[in-house]
Amino acid sequence: MHLEHLLSQKISESLSSLFSIDIKPETIGFQKTNKDFQGDITLVVFPYVKAAGKSPEDTGRLIGNHLKESTPEVIDYNVVKGFLNLVISNSYWLDFFAFALSKNDFGIQLPGASGRTIMVEYSSPNTNKPLHLGHIRNNLLGYSVSRILEANGNTVIKTNLVNDRGIHICKSMLAWTRWGNGETPQSSGMKGDHLVGKYYVEFDKHYKEEVKVLEAGGKTKEEAEKQAPLMLGIQKMLLDWEAGEPETIGLWKMMNSWVYAGFDITYQTLGVKFDRMYYESETYLLGKKIVEEGLAKKVFYRKEDGSVWIDLTQDKLDHKLLLRADGTSVYMTQDLGTAAERFREYSSLNQLIYTVGNEQDYHFKVLFLILDKMGYPQAKNCYHLSYGMVELPEGKMKSREGTVVDADDLIAEMIGTAKAMTLELGKADTFSESEAEELYKQIGLAALKYFILKVDPKKKMVFDPKESIDFNGNTGPFIQYTYARINSLLGKARKELAVDSFVSSLADSSLLPIEKELLKIIYRFPETLKSSAAEYNPGVVANYVYELSKEYSTYYQTVNILKEENTELVLFRLGLSQLTGRILKNGMSLLGIDVPERM
């Protein structure tokens, strides 16, 4: 039985019989026992001393005594100030161990077990330039949160809403027609997204020159920006696109296909996947009907110039534009449309999560509010998974200062560092060429992914490109290493002892303190997954696997496992190692990180 559950019942009984205090078991909380004191779990008794009419020490002692007598699991206690430290019997921990070891995926629920379906949108790139470090955070977060929600029993639909249309795409397209000379990914050997990005930059360069010339000719900056031939060019191109002009559409399709091929490579390397793709070119007209409905319901209003707005001043927000005077959509229009479309398509959707940076906090606040005002009951199930920007030591990444960290470059660099370090340490000497390459990739990506995911999504994070990401300490490779050592140990045991499963039986008195500590950490795995999901924070899992790795490393280094003479102890320790290894592997997989069998 679950320890906290059991104890809170008993404590509630204790409080009732000792002091006639009526406290609901659910309201009783516990905390970890401080390392410096004896005990496995601690009850803070301060909340009950007033009603008990005793000193904190006496209150603690009385409860402790009562528990010790009434609860076999509690074998001892001590009271320090107002803290009642409870010592739980080794047999409880060993029973728990036997249970956890008997499960292949202890703590992990199967998708669908909760009966809830959740859609997670993430990635959502623009098709005019390659992915950068910020996108990496988005992709890793979205994927990992999806995995964590699945591990909590939810059915998850991972989606990607690709921003494949609009004025920004036209920039790349126009620049390519002007200066591309028919260059293709094949002819240039460039990854498609990078090639298209190159022309996006090219556009900007020429456009700035045009503006400069016009300004020199006496125009104001604003006039120059509006009248520059390139600006007129892309505006015409956008109109052509919307009119379905075949040549423009053809060019658009061709260049987008290059970008998708490029993105696919990056996605595949990162290990992120999607169940359902949405393309803005297919959804951008969707919201207009909702705007009509909103007008009819008088939720929205139309200005004299024909533009449509919503007044949110009652909600302490502004007036927000929903449709331009010329009848074209803005982002809000589209987002309303896609949301409504998703509610229609997935009628059983319990939640809709948008993984988007915190610069759009206001946008989503407004979006959900409008959905609510439009009468969609699903509005309350929408959640903006808002994450902080990835910044450089000197501040934000700026494309015009060339400080944007390219995703593919960064990944390649991480893999390269992993390779250099592995070669230096001679770790892959017995690996085949392809095994070694696979290992470099696993390690490099683990370092990158863990570095990003261990940070609370809500917080901005600093990344210093000059200092490569660590491979020691609180890092992905450290956890991989712990796993690899366990795997090596188990392999050796299977060979030398000719056993495949590791018996869990052990005399209570043989359990070492550090083994109990390990079991206590393992015990927390299921609740860790729950709170990670509840907070939409993979960092909770990341920090947990690190804690487990660290504790196991100490164990590995200080306790003989295979060299122990007593076979019963050997088997138990192998079983404990196996269980630890499984949790490390499963935990890492929820972060989208692979663990190598050896390294």
Place this chain on the structure above:
RNA sequence: GAUUCCGUAGCUCAGCUGGAUAGAGCAACUGCCUUCUAAGCAGUAGGUCACGCGUUCGAAUCGCGUCGGGAUCACCA
């Protein structure tokens, strides 16, 4: 200006539904490889939890204020 998020060791981060002496890693310094993988382990040093006031038996955690930083407030996306 309004709204909102943030400020913990030199650096990067945990801890925040109030609880014991605030934890890791990196960087620095000491030890430990004829012993299950040293990408490791053990240890030393490093803190006015931005600051002030308040609530409380108890505040890094909650409230108010000040200072400092970011983001948003577009017929942009």
